[in-house]
Amino acid sequence: MTTSFRRKTIGLTLSALAVGSLLGTAPINALAAEWPTVTGAVFAVRDTEIATPFIAFDNKGRDLMAFSFMTRGRSLFGRSYELVCDGGSFHAKDAGTWIGMQVAKSGGFSMEATITPVEAQPKETGVILSFGDDKVEDAALIQDKTGLSLRIAGSKPIALFPAEAGKSVHVLVTCDKGKWAAYLDGKPSGSGQLAAAAPAWGMRELVMGSTWSCTEPWRGRMEGIAVFPRALTAGEVAGESTALKEYLAKRKPAKTLRFQGTLVRQARTSTLEEIRPYTRSLSTAEYKVEKVLAGEWKQPTITVLHWMIMDAKRLPIADRKPGEKVDLKVVPLEENPQLESNRRDEIESDIATDLFYCESETIP
Secondary structure, three states: OOOOOEEOOOOOOHHHHHHHHHHOOOOOOHHHOOOOOOOOOOEEEOOOOOOOOEEOEOOOOOEOOOEEEEEEOOEEEOOOOOEEEEOOEEEEEOOHHHHHHHHHHHOOEEEEEEEEEOOOOOOOOEEEEEEEOOOOEEEEEEEEOOEEEEEEOOOOOEEEEOOOOOOOEEEEEEEEOOEEEEEEOOEEEEEEEOOOOOOOOOOOEEEEOOOOOOOOOOEEEEEEEEEEOOOOOHHHHHHHHHHHHHHHHOOOOOOOEEEEEEEEEEOOOOOHHHHOOOOOEEEEEEEEEEEEEEOOOOOOEEEEEEEEEEOOEEOHHHHOOOOOEEEEEEEEHHHOHHHOOOOEEOOOOOOOOOEEEOOOOOOO
C-alpha cells in the first residue's frame, strides 16, 4: 500500500461544473475561494488536510475525485498537512497528462509554490517542483548554492533569487512568448528573454521534491502548489501571495523540544511481512534526557516516535542498540494530527503519557 491522501472536492454545483467543462478547467468552490484567487488553474493543492478542496483533472479533463499525492522515499505530511521533503518526493498521480495538454495548447504557464528550504546553500542541486518524465524535463524550479533557479527543458538554469534557511516564501514563475518572469512574495524579482523558445509541454508527470526519476532531491517544506496554463499578471500574483500569507499567519508554531540524550530502549519494529499491506511504520524509543537545548522538559526520560519503516524499507534506526547518543528535535505527538492513521509499534509495558514525534533525525 503506497502512502497517499485521497479525498473528494466538495460543494460543487451543477452550473459550476458545466462552466468548468466548457473552459477546460475546474471551478473553485466556496471553501477554496481564499486560494487560489485566480481562476483557470489546471492543478492547485493548498495542503493535504482531508477537508481542503483541490483542483486536479484526469486525462479527459474530468475532476479527479480521488486525487492522490503518492509518497516516494523519505517524504512526509507535516503537522499542518504540508508536504515535507526530506530526501524523498511527492508525485501528483494521474494529474500530469491534463496539465501538459493544457500548457501545450496555450504555449504559456505559471508555476507556484510556498516553500521553506532547510538550507540556504545546499551542496547539491535540489528540484523543488518539476514537470517531466524519464526522458524530458519541460520545466523545473530548483535550488542550488546560488539560490532558486528556473530550468527549462534541461537548459542552463535561469538564476532567480537567493534562499534563506527556515524562511517561508511564496514563489511564482511564468513563461510565455519567449519571456520569463519571477515573483518573490508577490513582488516582481526578475524577468527576461528565454535563451531559446520553450518547447511545448508533453503529457508528463508533476513531482514535488525531486525529478521524476527521483534524482536531485530537495529538502524543505512545500504547500500552496499550483500550475496555470498561462502567464499570470503581476496583480494576480500579488493576490495569490497575499492569500497564502493570510492563511499561514493563522498558524501556531510547534512546541519544539531539542535535547541530547542516550537511548535506553526501543520497541521491536515489526518485519515488512508483518506490516503488509502497509509500507510505512513508526516505533517508539525511550531516551535518558541528559541536556535540554531548547524548550522545556523536566522528566529524566522521554518517549519518542520515529519512522522505522518507510516505503517498504527497514531503516537502520530500527536496529539501534541501547547506549546510542542522540541530539534530537521533537514535537508533542498531540500536535501532529496527520499521524493518527499511521501504523506504529510501541514498547511493551510502556506507560508514557507524553509521547513526542521526531520528524527527522537530521537537524539542520
